[in-house]
Amino acid sequence: MSGEVVIAHIGVAARPQSRVADVPARIALLGTGTVGSAVLARLAGWDGTRLGERLSLHYVANSRFGFRPASTAEAAARAVSGVASHAPPSLDAVAVALGTQGTRIVIDATASEAVTERHAAWLADGIHVVTACKLGQGTSLARWHEIREACALGGTRYGDSATVGAGLPLLRSIRALQAGGDRIHAIAGVLSGSLAWLFNHYDGLRPFSGFVRQARDAGYTEPDPRDDLSGEDVRRKILILARAAGVALDSAAVEVDSLVPQALAALSAADVDAALPELDAPMRERFADAYKRGEKLRFIARLEDGRARVGLQSLPADHPLAGGAGTDNRVAIWSDRYDRQPLVIQGPGAGAGVTAAGLLDDALEIVARG
Ligand SMILES: NC(=O)C1=CN([C@@H]2O[C@H](COP(=O)(O)OP(=O)(O)OC[C@H]3O[C@@H](n4cnc5c(N)ncnc54)[C@H](OP(=O)(O)O)[C@@H]3O)[C@@H](O)[C@H]2O)C=CC1
Ligand SMILES: N[C@@H](CC=O)C(=O)O
Numbered sequence: 507m508s509g510e511v512v513i514a515h516i517g518v519a520a521r522p523q524s525r526v527a528d529v530p531a532r533i534a535l536l537g538t539g540t541v542g543s544a545v546l547a548r549l550a551g552w553d554g555t556r557l558g559e560r561l562s563l564h565y566v567a568n569s570r571f572g573f574r575p576a577s578t579a580e581a582a583a584r585a586v587s588g589v590a591s592h593a594p595p596s597l598d599a600v601a602v603a604l605g606t607q608g609t610r611i612v613i614d615a616t617a618s619e620a621v622t623e624r625h626a627a628w629l630a631d632g633i634h635v636v637t638a639c640k641l642g643q644g645t646s647l648a649r650w651h652e653i654r655e656a657c658a659l660g661g662t663r664y665g666d667s668a669t670v671g672a673g674l675p676l677l678r679s680i681r682a683l684q685a686g687g688d689r690i691h692a693i694a695g696v697l698s699g700s701l702a703w704l705f706n707h708y709d710g711l712r713p714f715s716g717f718v719r720q721a722r723d724a725g726y727t728e729p730d731p732r733d734d735l736s737g738e739d740v741r742r743k744i745l746i747l748a749r750a751a752g753v754a755l756d757s758a759a760v761e762v763d764s765l766v767p768q769a770l771a772a773l774s775a776a777d778v779d780a781a782l783p784e785l786d787a788p789m790r791e792r793f794a795d796a797y798k799r800g801e802k803l804r805f806i807a808r809l810e811d812g813r814a815r816v817g818l819q820s821l822p823a824d825h826p827l828a829g830g831a832g833t834d835n836r837v838a839i840w841s842d843r844y845d846r847q848p849l850v851i852q853g854p855g856a857g858a859g860v861t862a863a864g865l866l867d868d869a870l871e872i873v874a875r876g
Contacts, residue, residue, distance in 0.1 A: 529608050530562035531873045534600045537615030538568040538585035540725035541638050541668075544862035545615055546582040553578060560873045561611075561866075565603035567595035569618070574603055597624050604633060609876065611869050614639050615862075617729050622649075629656035629664065636665030636868040638861055643669065643749065644742025647756050650749055663875070665868025670743045671835045672699060673864020674853045680750050680839065683849075688841040690751035692810040692848075695827055695837030697743040699856020700726040700734045701805040703833045708803075710793035715782035726833055726856040730775050735785070737762040737805070737816045744807040744814045753812055763817025765789070765805075796820040802828045826850070833857055 535545055546566070552558030558578075565574055566581045571592030575581035584592070597620065604610040612628055614621055614637040622641040626649075629635055635642075643650050643666060657664055667673050680690060696702050700721045708717050722731050733739050741760045748755040764771070770784045796803050801820040804827055808815050821828040830836045835855030838848035854860050 530560050531609035531611050532564045532604045533561050533611050533613060534565035534604055535563065535613045535615065536567050536621050538566065540858045541861045542615035543585060544858035545613060545865055546578060546585055548862050548866055549578040550582045561869060565600055569595060572596055572599055601631065601633065609873055611636055611872055613865055613869060626652045626656040629653065629662045630660045632660045632662060634662045634872045636865050638668040638865055640669045640742035640746060644746045645757055647754060663872050665872060667868050668861050668864035670697065670746050671855050672857060672861040673867065674835060674851055674855060676837055676851055677750050679851060680747065683841050688843050691840040693747055693837065693839050694806065694808040696804055696835050697740050697807045698734055698805055699833035699835060699854065702830060702835065702855060705803045706831055708793060710790055710797060713783060713786045714789035715785050718782050725858050730778065732766050732778060736764040736766045740805065740807050740816045744809055744816060748809050748814060755814060760814040760816060765818060804828055
C-alpha cells in the first residue's frame with residue numbers, strides 16, 4: 507500500500523515512529539576504510555535491484571571529510587579518491603542528513619570512541635544503529651545498559667551482528683536459543699579472525715612480525731594491531747557474547763593474557779610498525795614449546811560460571827577448538843539443550859566482505875521489520 511503511514515511500537519515505552527511504506531530507509535555511513543569501503547561497494551552493486559531500492563545513502567564520512575552523495579557509485583568513488591574539497595566530517599550532520607521521517611539508520615564502520623559516544627543519543631532519537639565497532643557493547647557495562655535503554659526509549663534497534671564473528675550467526679544463535687527457553691552454560695572458542703589467521707600461518711621459522719604486517723595489510727586486524735595482539739578485541743567480543751547470553755559481566759572481570767611486550771604497548775601508534783619485531787623472540791619460543799608437544803597455538807576465549815578468560819593456549823592438534831583455517835572463528839556454545847555436545851559455529855571471522863555483508867544484513871532486517 508504505497509504511501510501508507512504505519513505507527514510502529516518496538517520495545518518498552520517505544521516512541522511512536524512513522525514509517526512511510528515503500529520509501530527506502532535513509533542511511534548514513536561512518537567510516538570508509540577496510541569495512542566501510544566494502545559497504546559502499548556492496549551497496550553500489552545493488553543499484554537498480556530490489557535490495558538497492560530498500561536503502562538510500564544520504565551521508566558518508568570518515569575522519570577527514572563528510573559529504574552527501576548523489577548516488578552510492580559516486581560515494582564509493584569519492585570516498586576512495588579522498589578529494590580535499592569535501593567538507594570536514596561532522597557527527598552533528600548525521601541526524602540532519604537523515605531527516606526526521608521514515609526509517610533512518612547509521613552504519614558505524616569506524617573504531618571511533620567519538621562515534622560510539624553518539625550511539626545512545628541516535629537510538630533514543632529514533633535513529634537505528636548498525637555497527638561493526640565493539641566499543642558500544644563490549645566496553646563498560648554502564649554503556650551497554652545505556653544502549654539497551656536508548657533502544658527502548660526510541661523504539662529502535664541496535665544491529666550488532668558484525669561485532670562478533672564479522673557477521674557469523676553467533677549473537678543471532680545465542681538469542682534464538684534464549685528465545686526458545688534455553689539457558690547458556692558456557693561459551694569457548696577462537697573469536698579473533700586476525701589471531702586465527704596468524705596462528706594458522708606462523709611456522710616458527712619466519713618472523714612473527716612479518717605475519718602481523720600481512721594480516722594488517724589484508725584488513726584483518728584492528729586499525730592498531732595491538733588491539734588484537736593484546737587480547738583487547740577478544741575481551742570486547744567475549745563481553746558482547748556474555749551480555750547477550752544474560753551474564754552481566756564487567757569489563758574488568760575478564761582475565762586477559764596479552765601477547766604485547768611492555769615496550770611495544772607503551773609506544774605511540776605511529777611507532778608500532780617499526781617495533782613489531784619485539785614480538786618475534788617470545789612468539790618463536792611459544793611456538794617451539796607447542797611444536798615439541800605436537801600441539802597448536804590458538805588464542806582462546808572462555809566464559810563459564812560467570813567468569814571469562816582470554817589468552818594464548820597450546821592445544822592438542824585434534825582438540826575441537828584447534829580446527830579451522832584462514833581467519834576462521836570457531837565457537838562452541840553449551841546450553842540446556844546442547845549440554846553434552848556443544849553447538850559449534852565456524853567460519854571466517856574477519857575481512858572486509860563478510861563484515862560489510864553482516865552490517866547490511868542487519869540494516870535490511872531493520873527495514874523489513876519497519
Ligand atoms: N576489518 C575487519 O575484518 C573487521 C572490522 N570490524 C570493525 O569494523 C570497524 C572498522 O574497521 P576497519 O574498516 O578495519 O578499520 P579502518 O581503519 O580501515 O577504517 C576505519 C574508518 O573509520 C574512519 N573514522 C575514524 N574516526 C571517525 C570519525 N570520528 N567519524 C567518521 N569516520 C571515522 C576512518 O577515517 P579515515 O579514512 O579518515 O582514517 C576510516 O575510514 C572497527 O571497529 C573494527 O573493529 C569488525 C569486524 C571485522
Ligand atoms: N580485528 C578483528 C576484526 C573483526 O572483528 C579480528 O581480528 O577478529
